[in-house]
Amino acid sequence: MSKKFFDLSQPYYEGMPYAPNVGPFTIKKISQLGVDPIQVSEYKLSSHTGTHLDAPRHIYQSGMTIDQIPLERLAGRCIVINVPKPPFTLITIQDVLDSGLDVRPGDFVFFHTGCGAKFGRPEYFNHPSISLELAEWLVAKKVGIIGIDCSTVDLANNQRQPGFNFPIHHLLLENEILIIEHLNLEKVSSREIYVYCFPISIKDADGSPVRVVGIMSL
Amino acid sequence: MSKKFFDLSQPYYEGMPYAPNVGPFTIKKISQLGVDPIQVSEYKLSSHTGTHLDAPRHIYQSGMTIDQIPLERLAGRCIVINVPKPPFTLITIQDVLDSGLDVRPGDFVFFHTGCGAKFGRPEYFNHPSISLELAEWLVAKKVGIIGIDCSTVDLANNQRQPGFNFPIHHLLLENEILIIEHLNLEKVSSREIYVYCFPISIKDADGSPVRVVGIMSL
Numbered sequence: 001m002s003k004k005f006f007d008l009s010q011p012y013y014e015g016m017p018y019a020p021n022v023g024p025f026t027i028k029k030i031s032q033l034g035v036d037p038i039q040v041s042e043y044k045l046s047s048h049t050g051t052h053l054d055a056p057r058h059i060y061q062s063g064m065t066i067d068q069i070p071l072e073r074l075a076g077r078c079i080v081i082n083v084p085k086p087p088f089t090l091i092t093i094q095d096v097l098d099s100g101l102d103v104r105p106g107d108f109v110f111f112h113t114g115c116g117a118k119f120g121r122p123e124y125f126n127h128p129s130i131s132l133e134l135a136e137w138l139v140a141k142k143v144g145i146i147g148i149d150c151s152t153v154d155l156a157n158n159q160r161q162p163g164f165n166f167p168i169h170h171l172l173l174e175n176e177i178l179i180i181e182h183l184n185l186e187k188v189s190s191r192e193i194y195v196y197c198f199p200i201s202i203k204d205a206d207g208s209p210v211r212v213v214g215i216m217s218l
Numbered sequence: 219m220s221k222k223f224f225d226l227s228q229p230y231y232e233g234m235p236y237a238p239n240v241g242p243f244t245i246k247k248i249s250q251l252g253v254d255p256i257q258v259s260e261y262k263l264s265s266h267t268g269t270h271l272d273a274p275r276h277i278y279q280s281g282m283t284i285d286q287i288p289l290e291r292l293a294g295r296c297i298v299i300n301v302p303k304p305p306f307t308l309i310t311i312q313d314v315l316d317s318g319l320d321v322r323p324g325d326f327v328f329f330h331t332g333c334g335a336k337f338g339r340p341e342y343f344n345h346p347s348i349s350l351e352l353a354e355w356l357v358a359k360k361v362g363i364i365g366i367d368c369s370t371v372d373l374a375n376n377q378r379q380p381g382f383n384f385p386i387h388h389l390l391l392e393n394e395i396l397i398i399e400h401l402n403l404e405k406v407s408s409r410e411i412y413v414y415c416f417p418i419s420i421k422d423a424d425g426s427p428v429r430v431v432g433i434m435s436l
Contacts, residue, residue, distance in 0.1 A: 003290075005288075005289035005290055005293075006289075007289060007419065009418075009419045010419070011285060011419045011420070011421050012418060012419060012420040012421065013420070013421040013422075021248075021249065021256070021258065022248070022258055023248060023258075023260055027420075027423075030239075030240070030241060030264055031239065033277075033278065033279045034279070037277075037382070037383050037384055038239070038276055038277055038384060038387070038424075039275060039276055039277075039424040040239065040240055040241075040264050040265055040266050040276075040424065040425070041264065041265040041423065041424055041425070042241055042262065042263070042264050042265075043261075043262070043263055043264070043265065043420070044260065044261070044262045045260070045261055046248055046258055046259065046260050046261070047258055047259040047260075047261065048258050050418075051419075057257060058256055058257055058258075059251075059255075059256055059257075060251065061251045061252070067229060070223075071223035071224075071225060071431055072221075072223055074431075075223075075431075075433075164255070165255050166255055166256060169256070196414050196416065196431075198414065198416070198429035198431050199429060200227075200230060200268075200418070200427045200428075200429055201225065201227045201228070201229045201230060201269075201429055202229070202230040202231070202245075202261070203229050203230065203231040204231075205245075205259065206256075206257040206258065206259055207258070207259070209418045210418075211416035211417060211418055211419055213289055213293075213414075213416050215293075
């Protein structure tokens with residue numbers, strides 16, 4: 001049996017998109033070939049820049065941190081649901097039911113809105129978001145990780161009112177359902193796939209960049 | 219069949235050890251719970267701080283970069299060889315033969331020197347290194363990745379003479395054998411294990427932090 005690998009991550013590069021409440025990714029050369037015998041770079045980024053994993057600590061003080069997440073929770077069956085919804089609309093329970101895909105306890109549920117294909121363009125930030133009723137339904141289903149191919153599972157940044165309090169993040173993370181944002185799901189839509197998403201082991205961290213890899217047995 | 223997961227990575231934290239030619243890992247809070255609705259952190263680190271993967275670009279200008287490494291090369295059978303050698307001595311072909319472990323093309327070969335248990339202590343940097351003859355032998359064996367539980371596969375930093383040119387890095391990376399440094403192999407010594415080590419997808423990168431995870435089927 002052979003295996004096919006899929007990169008479900010967006011690339012990191014200077015000038016890559018980032019939400020206003022996080023920060024950019026920058027690279028500086030510490031040593032350079034031609035001058036020095038080795039090339040070494042310095043990276044600066046936030047815990048929520050690019051394809052990243054949210055730990056419960058992102059939203060509440062007693063929440064589990066990145067380094068406390070059991071590795072067993074970071075590898076699993078994933079269903080990728082195709083939800084090509086217009087910008088700023090809500091993804092609903094009905095959208096999941098319409099997919100015909102079976103949601104089981106422990107599953108990773110990734111939402112393919114199509115935004116991932118716009119990564120790097122201004123309209124990337126005009127995306128749909130997960131409805132509160134769908135988040136409650138996913139909590140009841142006891143899924144393991146929720147992923148999305150846009151910058152947040154919550155309402156788009158440019159639609160938020162003062163006092164906005166990240167209700168979808170709260171509901172999911174308080175129930176220890178992990179969140180992955182900025183996925184690239186263009187090649188795996190409407191499929192079941194096995195996913196590995198081990199973050200960098202940063203002590204006490206609220207979030208971490210992560211390479212998300214899907215593997216399909218052929 | 220159940221699976222057991224092993225974290226083969228060292229943790230990232232402020233004050234963690236780093237080689238003088240790379241740089242430290244630092245964390246700054248961008249937003250903080252209690253004051254802000256979410257916690258977001260800013261990380262600064264080098265491409266070769268902590269448990270990391272070296273791409274061939276680390277050592278030569280036309281070498282493959284982190285984002286160009288096929289995912290298939292980052293998951294595979296790994297043998298962990300126990301080599302409890304004194305500081306500054308060389309790990310030899312005989313050490314590998316004495317292990318009784320079979321080295322096959324494509325294998326990941328990880329060297330457990332015992333240094334990983336000293337991570338965070340000054341003597342962590344007093345480690346053995348891979349001999350040139352062993353590196354040539356591993357190239358001939360067409361292995362996929364070489365890993366070690368200390369800061370470099372080359373001579374320890376504090377033993378280098380002016381003009382030192384990283385001969386082991388050159389030989390391995392010029393033959394497209396990838397390198398992982400700062401592993402923690404305390405729990406998997408003298409064993410065969412399946413390893414996943416997907417780095418962050420950083421464009422044109424010479425290196426990347428990586429979570430290295432071993433999985434054993436029971």
